[in-house]
Amino acid sequence: MTTVNLKIDEYTNRVLGVIKERFGLKDKGEALRLFAGMFGENFVEKEVKDEVVAEIIDSCNAHVKKHGLRKMSEKELDALCGIE
Numbered sequence: 001m002t003t004v005n006l007k008i009d010e011y012t013n014r015v016l017g018v019i020k021e022r023f024g025l026k027d028k029g030e031a032l033r034l035f036a037g038m039f040g041e042n043f044v045e046k047e048v049k050d051e052v053v054a055e056i057i058d059s060c061n062a063h064v065k066k067h068g069l070r071k072m073s074e075k076e077l078d079a080l081c082g083i084e
Contacts, residue, residue: 013028015035016028016031016032016035017031019031019034019035
C-alpha cells in the first residue's frame with residue numbers, strides 16, 4: 001500500500017465523507033479506494049491474468065495458422081462493414 005498526502009477541495013471532501021458514511025467505512029482513504037474501484041476501470045485497466053494472455057496468444061496463433069498473414073483489401077473490408 002502507498003501513503004499519499006492529498007490536498008482536496010471542499011466538494012471532494014464532502015463526497016468522500018458521504019461515501020464513507022453510506023458504506024460504513026473506517027476512513028476517507030477507504031472511501032477513496034472504493035471510489036477508485038467503482039470508477040477506475042473507465043481510466044485504467046486492471047491487471048490481466050496470465051491465463052487470459054496465454055488464451056489470447058493461442059487464439060492469435062490459431063488464426064495465423066488457419067489464415068496465414070494475408071492482408072484484407074479495402075474492398076473486402078468495405079464489404080465486411082457493409083459499405084459500398
